[in-house]
Amino acid sequence: MDLVLKLREIRRMRGLSQKDVAQMSGVGEKTISSFETGQRIGSLKLAQLKRMLAVYGLTESDFFGGFVEKEIAPWELKEEDFLTSRLMDDLHALPKPLQKTMIAKFQLMLETANDVHSIREKRPAYIRENPEWHMLASRN
Numbered sequence: 144m145d146l147v148l149k150l151r152e153i154r155r156m157r158g159l160s161q162k163d164v165a166q167m168s169g170v171g172e173k174t175i176s177s178f179e180t181g182q183r184i185g186s187l188k189l190a191q192l193k194r195m196l197a198v199y200g201l202t203e204s205d206f207f208g209g210f211v212e213k214e215i216a217p218w219e220l221k222e223e224d225f226l227t228s229r230l231m232d233d234l235h236a237l238p239k240p241l242q243k244t245m246i247a248k249f250q251l252m253l254e255t256a257n258d259v260h261s262i263r264e265k266r267p268a269y270i271r272e273n274p275e276w277h278m279l280a281s282r283n
Contacts, residue, residue, distance in 0.1 A: 151179040168194040
């Protein structure tokens with residue numbers, strides 16, 4: 144997603160005017176406007192961006208890591224990414240001790256799934272290609 148669009152939309156979603164952001168961040172109102180229109184986005188300094196993100200309650204990793212895209216336009220994410228993101232949000236909403244328990248259980252589930260998958264991959268080709276092969280075998 145475009146940097147200019149992200150800056151403008153996240154400010155709007157926070158219900159802030161450019162003047163509000165300027166007062167809280169110390170970045171000039173005209174400067175914010177020129178960043179949001181793309182006129183001076185190339186001259187955006189990291190210190191300015193950090194101050195603006197602090198006003199929005201975001202970290203740099205939130206801003207560049209997909210969090211903002213998910214907030215602004217969740218429909219643009221692939222379904223798997225959207226579901227994973229939603230799962231992570233739900234996990235982070237839990238109390239810390241419960242988060243740790245859930246993560247440990249999920250890791251165990253992943254290890255088990257990987258073990259099962261690797262066992263299946265080691266089976267002979269005729270079994271992998273026709274999983275119903277056992278129906279043809281005698282049952283003694």
